[in-house]
Structure formats: C-alpha cells, structure tokens
Amino acid sequence: MATTLTINGKPHQVDLPDDVPLLWVLRDEVGLTGTKFGCGVAACGACTVQIDGEAVRSCQVTLSDVWGEVTTIEGLGTPDNLATIQQAWVDHQVAQCGYCQSGQIMQAAALLAENPAPSDEEIDEAMQGNLCRCGTYPRIRAAIHDAAAKLKEA
Structure with a gap:
C-alpha cells in the first residue's frame, strides 16, 4: 500500500x-x-x-x-551546521565506537525539547533505554548539560 x-x-x-x-x-x-x-x-x-x-x-x-x-x-543538523546537541557530543568526545550515538542523540534532543534544564537524575531516567557498550555515560550526561546551557544562552 x-x-x-x-x-x-x-x-x-x-x-x-x-x-x-x-x-x-x-x-x-x-x-x-x-x-x-x-x-x-x-x-x-x-x-x-x-x-x-x-x-x-x-x-x-x-x-x-x-x-x-x-x-x-x-x-537534526548537517556536517557544516551541527545541531547544538550534536556539537556537544563532539565537544565532549562522547563517541567511541559510535554505533549507538545516533539513537543517543535523538533521545537527548527529545529530552531537551521537553525539559531544557534536566538534572542528572532526569537525564539518567530519560536515557536509561539507550545502551552504550563503550560506557560513555558520564560524557553523555556532560554533553546534555552543555547543550542545555548553550540552548539557554541562544
């Protein structure tokens, strides 16, 4: 159909x-x-x-x-004009193998659209269904906080 x-x-x-x-x-x-x-x-x-x-x-x-x-x-963005969350991922060197990162970024972008200033606990709760075998969770959290701060400034 x-x-x-x-x-x-x-x-x-x-x-x-x-x-x-x-x-x-x-x-x-x-x-x-x-x-x-x-x-x-x-x-x-x-x-x-x-x-x-x-x-x-x-x-x-x-x-x-x-x-x-x-x-x-x-x-979300282009290689020449990354979305704020994508740039935060680069700035915090989140990706290691990178396989899960598109899903992580899409989840994080939805979180920030709903909650522009999430706490650590709110980030952990929103991101809990996105697994990263490389274990970059602290970098993911830092990137989300960074993106939230930059979006607030804009």
Whole structure:
C-alpha cells in the first residue's frame, strides 16, 4: 500500500506492507542509514528517531503506526551546521565506537525539547533505554548539560 511519510521535512512515498518497521523504511527505502539496527526489540535504543518530537524506537513502530513527522539523525543538523546537541557530543568526545550515538542523540534532543534544564537524575531516567557498550555515560550526561546551557544562552 502506498504511504506518504514526512521525514526530515520532506515527503517520501513508499509502497510497503503496513507491518514493516519504520527502521527498515528509513534505512532500506529512503536511504537514511544513520538510524541503526541494534536489537530489534526496543531494548537498546540504537534505532531511536522522533515522531512529532517524541523519541521512539523505530524497530517497533510499524509503517501504519507512524502518526506524524519523522525526524532522524540526518534531520537534526548537517556536517557544516551541527545541531547544538550534536556539537556537544563532539565537544565532549562522547563517541567511541559510535554505533549507538545516533539513537543517543535523538533521545537527548527529545529530552531537551521537553525539559531544557534536566538534572542528572532526569537525564539518567530519560536515557536509561539507550545502551552504550563503550560506557560513555558520564560524557553523555556532560554533553546534555552543555547543550542545555548553550540552548539557554541562544
């Protein structure tokens, strides 16, 4: 069935079964490979994207369940103009292997949109579903605090 999705502000028409996970629509049909497959059961957060600003696990959202505009890591910023949260990730050297980072950043961006000055506890709670095998959690927290401060200044 043909479906039109708005992804990163642009319309994309796909002709796929309604039960195809959004993750595979993004990666295989639209060519946005920044969103990663991690576990397939919404336990790791590597596939996190936003729908209307809400962080969701794209491996568990089916095409028929998409209710609004999808934003992926490619929609936050560009290499020449990083989003504030992306720049904070670079400044704090968060990524080691980097595999989980697009999901981490998408979750963090949703957190900051909802709570522009989160405490350590609020960051930990919001980010608990995003796993990092490299263990960069202290850097993730520092980057979120830094981004929050810079967004407050803007």
